[in-house]
Amino acid sequence: MSQQVRGVIARSKGAPVEIATITIPDPGPGEVIVKVQACGVCHTDLHYREGGINDDFPFLLGHEAAGVVDEVGPGVESVAVGDFVILNWRAVCGECRACKRGRPQYCFDTHNATQKMTLDDGTELTPALGIGAFADKTLVAAGQCTKVDPSADPAVVGLLGCGVMAGLGAAVNTGNVSRGDSVAVIGCGGVGGAAIMGARLAGATTIIAIDRDERKLTTALGLGATHTVDATATDVVEAVQELTGGFGADVVVDAVGRPATWEQAFYARDLAGTVVLVGVPTPEMRLDMPMIDFFSRGGSLKSSWYGDCLPERDFPMLVDLYQQGRLPLDKFVTERISLDAVEKAFDAMHRGDVLRSVVEF
Template sequence: MHEVRGVVARSKGAPVSVETILVPDPGPGEALVQVQACGVCHTDLHYREGGINDDFPFLLGHEAAGVVEAVGDDVRDLAPGDFVILNWRAVCGTCRACKRGEPWYCFATFNATQKMTLADGTELSPALGIGAFAEKTLVAAGQCTKVDPSTRAAAAGLLGCGVMAGLGAALNTGNVSRGKSVAVIGCGGVGAAAIAGSVLAGAGTVIAVDIDPRKLETATKMGATHTINSAEEDPVAGIQALTEGHGADVVIDAVGRPETWKQGFYARDLAGTLVLVGVPTPDMRIPDIPLIDVFGRGGALKSSWYGDCLPTRDFPMLVDLYRQGRLDLDAFVSEEIGIDDVEAAFEKMHHGDVLRSVVIF
């Protein structure tokens, strides 16, 4: 048993606390990981606010990279000393999605079997099955994706969730390709990554839409060719004006609200694709859109789960692009903080002051 410090959300809406966590030695199919860096993601805030479920207390943190310390007896493709990015899609290989050759949709992903606990024995619910705002965490071995050990942990860990979600929304779900026009609504961490992914894919016109001039400035640095401040002008008309009146080939909604989804729906070209990657709350509903408009505009309305990524395929490839200087993951790291600063980081994130705060262990 390992005694470490971790960030816990004990009840809905309450400030997080740093507490003693007990982490078991790995059993069959499990790995113990010494966490080096973990990004502060909106999903962690959703957990704290009760927006995911009510299985409090939560051990927060999931955008992480670190070094494997120990593995279960039956683990063969992972060893102590391996540098890994943690993921929440440890594919099973046997569900209906895996059997049909689409493991990025795996419906039965693995988590660790044993529970991490508070010092008094209270079982913790690890965020997305990871719980990496802790000096060590216990995960399923399949949640560890080996990448080049020379990679900066603070940057690599962001591929564990938000940056991968945005990159994948463009590259995997939206199928952005050379010369296509793309509009991204919402330019926080996920939206900025969607812009970077669109540029990486060779998109011709890349339009960033947000109400915050700071985020639009960041989007330009990420490669956006045009920006629209939707607090000052109609984004649908603006996107159409920048695409010869047609609308964008791909629109990515990185906000996840009915209003932005509707804007994305009408900002597409005929037969265009709308990708929802921003996470809505359970009370939100699809806006009132005439069914004839759905039929008449054609195209595709998609949701992007984790950027439809396959960690074993995508993480090493994206790390290689980062090491080659073709994907600037460092640009997403706004600040490096300590484990005691997570609550303050939530506040900065809420106010749009950062793309990502990253806890360094």
């Protein structure tokens, strides 16, 4: 029998979010209902509200979540009722050319639940990133659930569901940061901060945090940065070169995703260094740079989508490191809020007051 729960929706572009009654159908084949315990407030949710992803309103927002499996549909064997899980938006198919080549982290045919959650009048909802976790419960594909240590704090480990994994993975998985490397991170919000933490975890010895907000630079030091650069007061490329013996960094992560920051990242890397783009640009953005510079500098120019993660591989490992005190993921939780405070959390995000607000149920 279908059930009704509370959920935060965006009805139209730019309109304030609201709490509505959500109808969840019984899980079908390969589907799972998860009782949400915590969900982070991510910039992507704000992009949905502003119509920056698509115009498939109304949206059921929220996606950085952890909770407990409440019901399972026919054929589900990977999780069972009562399992503590982190939700992810990349349920790999196992059948596409990437999966068959042993590269499931690049799966080209990820999937979500087949059925739709609805408003009480029958209007179909579009769940953010196929999850929709600003709700007491949500319907997802079983492959979107990754079992982890049930003693972990849901408000902390749920952040691996998007921003923290994106940044940490950009450094560790995409950038292949290793012991002794020098790393520069442009943009020190949640994703950039996670890239800094990932670089530290991987053994980088010089980690340079770059931002225009002094508060974020201070936070970056607490996440593992060894140096900071105020982009409003100095030339970023020159500053990175000065801090790396005049050469540039081995890996530069652009967590902003703008033409100006990507160009800074390109020229702030060492010869044959790596640039990782994890900040999300908008469709109209363009680059205008001398092509000879791409040829003469060598190295790698990469984009990182979800930190090139494989949830079933990465989530349990990172949760274990957090539980051991070796990965201070709790530093990303700025405040814990109720479901009716999501709109205020968007405002705090805009002002740069938080790394993450987390809704607790």
